[in-house]
Amino acid sequence: MGVKMAAPSHIPVLVKETIEALAVQPGGRYIDCTVGGAGHATAILEQSSPGGQLLGIDAYPEAIKVARDRLETYSGSTLLINENFVNLQAICIKYNFFPVHGILFDLGLSSLQLNGNGRGFSFQQEAPLDMRLSPSQEVTAADIINTLPETKLSRLIKTYGEEGHSHQIARHIIKKRPIKTTLHLAQTIEQAIGTRRGRIHPATKTFQALRIAVNHELEHLETVLKQAVGLLGFEGRLAVISYHSLEDRIVKQFMQREARDCICPSDTPTCVCGHKASLKLITKKVITPSPAEVQLNPRSRSAKLRAAERIIISDEQYKVAEKLNFSVGIEAQGWRRPVLVEKLRRTFMAIQIDSF
Numbered sequence: 019m020g021v022k023m024a025a026p027s028h029i030p031v032l033v034k035e036t037i038e039a040l041a042v043q044p045g046g047r048y049i050d051c052t053v054g055g056a057g058h059a060t061a062i063l064e065q066s067s068p069g070g071q072l073l074g075i076d077a078y079p080e081a082i083k084v085a086r087d088r089l090e091t092y093s094g095s096t097l098l099i100n101e102n103f104v105n106l107q108a109i110c111i112k113y114n115f116f117p118v119h120g121i122l123f124d125l126g127l128s129s130l131q132l133n134g135n136g137r138g139f140s141f142q143q144e145a146p147l148d149m150r151l152s153p154s155q156e157v158t159a160a161d162i163i164n165t166l167p168e169t170k171l172s173r174l175i176k177t178y179g180e181e182g183h184s185h186q187i188a189r190h191i192i193k194k195r196p197i198k199t200t201l202h203l204a205q206t207i208e209q210a211i212g213t214r215r216g217r218i219h220p221a222t223k224t225f226q227a228l229r230i231a232v233n234h235e236l237e238h239l240e241t242v243l244k245q246a247v248g249l250l251g252f253e254g255r256l257a258v259i260s261y262h263s264l265e266d267r268i269v270k271q272f273m274q275r276e277a278r279d280c281i282c283p284s285d286t287p288t289c290v291c292g293h294k295a296s297l298k299l300i301t302k303k304v305i306t307p308s309p310a311e312v313q314l315n316p317r318s319r320s321a322k323l324r325a326a327e328r329i330i331i332s333d334e335q336y337k338v339a340e341k342l343n344f345s346v347g348i349e350a351q352g353w354r355r356p357v358l359v360e361k362l363r364r365t366f367m368a369i370q371i372d373s374f
């Protein structure tokens with residue numbers, strides 16, 4: 019009998035808060051765009067039972083294998099896809115998985131990746147400098163480190179790593195090229211700017227910068243947030259957990275903009291943008307882990323959860339509503355709103371999908 023190797027376990031972050039933010043309900047349909055070790059996915063499936071459905075996505079092939087094992091009990095209501103979430107809309111169309119009640123992004127890496135399995139995400143274990151989430155991507159961290167001119171390398175480390183010593187680091191890297199492994203790069207950075215500064219290792223920010231650049235993390239996040247809103251049904255929830263300020267800024271600005279009716283510059287006398295709010299903020303103040311959670315799971319310390327609710331309905335839902343022969347003029351007929359909202363909620367819950 020073969021012995022199954024246990025995958026390094028990932029402790030999911032802000033689970034209770036995330037389930038609340040997503041308002042997970044029995045029979046609901048959810049998307050976990052970063053399924054990873056399936057911690058949040060398990061909680062969503064438990065809470066949405068009976069009848070809940072989950073589409074789980076991860077760009078990292080090994081994560082999908084782990085998630086499949088961990089979600090075996092729910093295999094009849096789970097669809098797992100090894101893809102980059104930047105293709106979220108296309109995936110949902112392909113599998114007819116929309117509209118949905120909730121979409122989750124738990125950004126960054128899982129312990130599976132950080133505990134070292136040869137993809138070079140950690141500066142604590144020797145591995146080739148790769149950092150690609152998927153082997154189908156072309157550019158590796160080694161390509162960036164060994165080919166960029168000094169000024170571009172310095173700018174990349176400064177912008178994506180928010181590293182104040184980017185000039186020294188880039189200059190030293192150029193001197194030591196070629197650099198092909200994680201530990202060689204970590205040592206080079208230590209030589210450039212010295213050993214430990216406070217609690218973080220001197221290589222932390224440069225490794226973050228490389229990972230962001232290799233995987234186009236910020237561009238993909240900007241793109242997918244827009245897609246996500248379009249896939250939510252009326253009163254569907256979007257929840258995002260981020261782990262560094264660059265990601266959090268994108269999420270915060272996106273949600274704030276989508277929660278406003280007008281996005282004209284503040285000195286414009288009358289609105290010319292015609293922008294209509296599509297979201298309502300659920301977390302007016304960002305949610306962070308309690309001291310007890312941070313003590314239990316130090317990797318949770320930088321986590322920030324933000325959530326919003328979709329407040330407009332899609333054309334498709336309007337059509338369903340129209341077929342059911344009741345008014346859809348929410349703004350025009352404010353007094354009808356409670357009745358209409360209740361009908362839409364029921365309609366939305368009743369839309370069947372034949373996804374799997």
Ligand SMILES: C[S@@+](CC[C@H](N)C(=O)[O-])C[C@H]1O[C@@H](n2cnc3c(N)ncnc32)[C@H](O)[C@@H]1O
Nearest residue numbers: 030052054055056057058076077078102103124
């Ligand atoms: C913090 S982990 C998620 C952990 C998960 N919530 C759990 O409870 O186990 C982030 C996951 O997102 C995946 N990921 C990061 N960027 C991605 C992208 N652009 N597309 C798809 N998956 C991505 C990573 O491979 C990793 O498995």
